[in-house]
Each structure stands twice: as structure tokens, then as C-alpha cells.
Amino acid sequence: MIKKTSPAKSGLLLGFLFGLIMVLEFVIMYVIGMKSLVNSSAGLIVNSANYLILPLLFIFLGCNNYKNNINNGNITLSECLKVGISITFVASIIYAAFNVIFNIVFPDFVNEMIEISKEAMISKTPNLTVEQLEAGMTMIKKFMNPFIVFPVTLAMYSFFGLIYSLIIGAFVKTKNLNSNI
Template sequence: MEKKTTTTKSASKSSIQFGFIFGLIMILEFVIGYVLNIDPQSNKVYGLIINLLNFLVLPLTFIYLACDNYKTKINSGFISFNECLKIGVSVCVIAGLIYGLFSATFAYIFPEYFEEMFRKMRTIMAQENSKLTSEQIDMTISFSKKFMNPAISIPTTVVMYAFFGLIYSLIIGAIVKKDANQSF
């Protein structure tokens, strides 16, 4: 029983460490885009790269690193599928929470950034889809603004990253799992 408690604490230590790094990298991407005034809506390549990084490459990488760290450095070369799921979802939840809190704080400190983003969004929507009426564009933007509310955006971000963490953990868990009772 004592071993199980120590193992759980070590798994959470690995999750917190890699989830924190993952969250900081997402914040750094956002800050670099802000400082360099790169708009992901008008610069489609930048937006695609950021989305690929944040929703595919970074989660897979950090879930793998956290599971591998736990397996090799903490648990004597063993990791169960269940532990991979716990670690992977925890990494993504922590990263999503850190990024969600940062984004909400940023929106509070620099509301003009998001107002400018909505103005650009209005222009792009009008240019790319001439069938939309002004009322439809206003409704879309007001809906987007509602999702900027921290009471909605933070939980949504956390749940979204938890979902991705679960899916990626299933894949990574199938690859890296090695139960203590396996023999080759």
C-alpha cells in the first residue's frame, strides 16, 4: 500500500512538471505572436502552425515525455496503460488550465487586443463570405465574445485539452506500457 501512494505522487510529479512546461510553451507562442503583431486570422500559415503545435505536436510530445520519464526514472522501467492515461490527461489538463488562466488574464489586461481581433474577424468574414448579412456577422462575433468570458473560456479550454489528452494517452499508452508482470 505504501508503494502505491509513493508511485501516485511520483506520477503526479511527472505530470505537473511536463504539463507546466507545455502550458508555458503555449503562453510563449501567444506572447511572441502578440509582440511581433502576427495575426493568426489573416496569416493562415502562422495560424495553421500554431494549431498543429498546440493540438497535435506538443500534446503528443509532452505526454510521451511524461510517461517515459515516469517509466524510466521513477518506476524502474514499468508503466501500466492506466498510469499512461492518468499522466497524459493530467499533463494536458494542467497545460490547458495554465493557458486558460493566462488567456483570461491577458484579455483583462489588454482588452483592446481582442477588440482588434474581432474587428479583423468581421472584415475577413465579410470578404470571404459575401452571403453573410451584417446581422449574421454580428451574431457570430457576439457568440465569440461570449466564449471569451473567463467563466466559459477556462473550463472549455481545460475540457478540450483533457479530451485531446485522453485520445493521445490512449495511443501513447499502447506504445510505451510495460507492466511489471510482463516477461520477454
């Protein structure tokens, strides 16, 4: 009996690589200085890469790898979903765990990000009232809590993985010649 690799298992390595890339981006941005990158094109590029370009790329690579190297040139939409969600879920676990550990090791980072966010809010909407500013700061502080960051990151990247896998699956799926459907 031939042992077949599951679609979800086939995406683990790519998910690990995606997670490592996001961690490296974060470390580089931290070393360069987050404050200088918040309202710059570099920050926009990194966000676009993490939420759009890299997930699409890794899901596409994962689906094509499963299709061509594991499943004899066939892949269904459901297999694309399993590959894509596993890639983004593994990446999000790595990134969220790193983020929580980083915030524990460097507690001043959270305060620095809150201050950067406050300055950005004031510069973008200078007519904010004190109450509106405090409400915004309270919300930001809540979302920097590790017990919130971790599950929200997992859910968000898994949701993006679902959407992107549906899109990519529509293009790379093949009709299974062995089924009656």
C-alpha cells in the same frame, strides 16, 4: 517503505513547461501582430503545435519518463492516461489563467480579435447576411468571456490529453509481469 511518485504527479513539471511554451507563443504572436498571423501559415503552425504536436510530444515524454525513471520500466494504459491528462490539465490551467489575465490587462485585445474574426468571416464567405454576421459575432463575443474561456480551455485540453494519452499509451504500455491479468 519506499515512497512512489504517482503518475499524475510525475507529469506536473512537463505540464508546467507545456503551459509556459503556449504562453510564450501567445506573447510572441501578440508582439508580432495577431492580425498578420491569422490567415498565414505561421498561425496554422502555432495552432498545430498547440493542439497536436506539443501535447503529443509532452505526453510521450511524460509517459516514457514515468515508465523508465519512476516505475522500473513498466507503465499501464491507466498510468499513461493519468500522466497525459495531468500534463495537459496543468498546461491548460496556466494558459487559460494567462489568457484571462491578459484580457483583463489589455481589454482592447478582445475588441481587436473580434474585428479580426469579423474581417475573416467576411472575406471567407462574402455572401453572409447581416443577421448571420451578427449571430457569428455574438457567438465569438460569448466565447471570449473569461467565465467561458477558462473552463472551455480546461475541458478542451483535458479531452485532447485523454485521446492522445490513449494513443500513446497503446504504444508505450508494458505488460506487468507481476499481475495475473
